[in-house]
Amino acid sequence: MPEYLKLQSLNDSKQLFWQHLADLRPGIEEIDSRNALGRVIAEDICSNEFLPAFTRSTVDGYAVQAASTHGASDSLPAYLDLVGEVPMGTETTLVIQSGQTALIHTGGMLPPGADAVVMMEQTQTAANDVIEVLKPVTSGENLVLKGEDVKPGEVVIPTGTLVRAAEIGGLLALGILRVKVTKKPRVAILSSGDEVILPEQTPQPGQVRDINSDMLSALVKANGGISQTHPILPDQKDVLQQAIRKAYDDSDLVIVTAGSSASTRDMTSEVLNSMGSPGVLVHGINIKPGKPTILAVCDGKPMIGLPGNPVSALVIAHLIVKPLLERMTGFTHHNLVPVVTADLAVNLPSIAGRDEYFPVRLYRQDDHFIADPIFYKSNLIYSLVRADGLVHIEPDSTGLIAGTIVEVTLF
Template identity: 40%
Template sequence: MFFNVVSRKDFLLHCSTFPHTPKESVPLEEATGRPLASDVVSQEHLPLTSRSCMDGYALQAKDIFGAGESNPAYLELQAEIEIDAFPEFTLKPGHCARIPTGGCLPANANAVIMIEHTHDMGGTIEIRKSVAPYENVMHRGEDAEPGQTVLTAGTRLRVQDAGLLAALGIGEVTVHQRPKLAVLSTGNEVVPVQNVPRPGQVRDVNSFSIRALARQAGAEAHFLGIVPDKADALRQAMKHALAEHDAVFLSGGSSVGTRDLTVEVLEDLPDTEILVHGVAMSPGKPTILARQGHKAILGLPGQTASAHVVMLMLGLPLLRSLEADADAATPERFPVRAELTRNIASRQGREDFIRVRLEPRPDDLPLAHPVPGRSGLMRTLLQSHGLAAIPASSEGLYQGQHVNVLTY
């Protein structure tokens, strides 16, 4: 029987109890996609000065108040500002200065009129549109000010975040080391991919999918081989894996049965605690989470589709938690909204993840077609685009109901 069965939310909270990997400093160009290990504080204003958003003329907005096509305003051209120079003059009333996009505003200027609304009359500029104060202006310090925390620890660095740091002159950041993951496949029936399986045998698919998904999450994933259903062999493989890695993921051996050795071996390992054996979700109920010292052990189902879903919903959040991702313990977001094409029954008390195929529709939500099939078949993954969740509190979903889909 299963014991310590928990909800997916509680499983993710267990993940947050594992210590984070050590910190390290890396060049900014290597940091994208990794969570920050400390806050980043700006040391300067960004922009350094108020700058123009448009090619046009810097001016005082009050000087062209009420200007229009039938009632243009006229200002005298005082200067032309270069893109790479700070203007050392003060703008006079009734005057303007030609300015390029990104150019620094001179003192007393508080707006920019787009060049399309002007006409150069040879020293006098005709302006056929009024502007509000600070229109078409990027303010000094609008992106960042000295002493401002611009990114907090735990933020997974996006491309735009790296761009902000580059603009602030920050070429190196502190992150947590990538989790080192050992992957084991278990079972007498599992053979290497290059082998021709006999009836009753299967090629080792899970180790490839687990490693590929783990690397997408930023982990360093290493395959340590296929372990037969022998307690001594599994015990030795686990000891070796734990000695060199932050976490061990093994597929197979997590279901309750006469050939289940995983729990037995884990109970024999020193300083090991089984935190979870059973998650209220389908597929993936026979998932194991254990702690050996400060290291994490995840036992995934052996069925291919089940292992894939467990990696998406439980394994990847665990790896992100080890790397101190601030959102690691937050249940996965389901970013695509779609309309279900038929009724789907479920059982209250567990969260069901249905593989769905998305069919785009013009000017409407895409359709979500359920892809039924056994958890041992790869077809449900190959023919689907993502997962739709049925909450544990529900007995199912109805045709036409809107669902959230996690795409893969």
């Protein structure tokens, strides 16, 4: 009977895998900044400009020389001559002298001579062209200064940053319309198994539809990769060898979901091992679900054998393929895994000595969440359809009791 080479812990497996993988970024491409959402910056971005480009008012009010307002109070206002209104969107011809003021709107350019703005609420109109200032301001008050956000030469977005809406805003604010990002990793996805048919086909007795290809493809796309799916492979070593070699040549990462019998898994491992050096690093992880996982690095390229069981395949994809894709895109701020804290609804027994991941459904109760574990048998995909995320039970635990506060890693 075939044995696993040696079961390794999830953490050890991932460490070993990462250790053998150097810079995995599949190259750089330049794209429109407006289309960069979800991409990862590949070269430090520097500013050529000041932002803001001029000193602006942050309030509606009156531009002044701060000194003109010193000592002003409700009972003894400073009286300033209103010399005009600062126009929006164009340079003003006004120059503010001592004892003078001009109406200015939020975002308006501070006119020469002025060094502060008095908020509208702290003024009164005394007579035609005279403004009463009821409170003093200090120099710089109610202003953002030229270059206060960004100065020329400053690195504004470092390599490895994920582009979100804010980064698109930051780029366009500086007139940076094109940006260099990491190319999307190409991920080859292969399913094998004599019993496996296309979802389009009607299963005959003993046959099952392949769902791993399309589930993994969705996960790859959702995490910034390009998925390359392949025809279903029979459990024949030479066919597997040829197909995986071709996939290896045409992609940056190869994922094979093996037929589910032990002999088929071993065949997959042998084929992956033959693709390059050092070959298979992990054959069997001490985890439930997902034990029959294979991790290989072949001449610098990562290859993963996932269990044929779709529940196991999808859980391992979340735990290993997602962080791998992050590394491949060069994303450096990758420790932000979104979790929801919840109360465990019922006791959750676990076998000590291995990592366990339980799918849970979350319900809101008043101001907190309840995590309701989904007890399931192997291979039932609808146990994941009902689940919002996973609860991890450490290897040294024999389970969690109801009411324990758990962190649910969201799918």
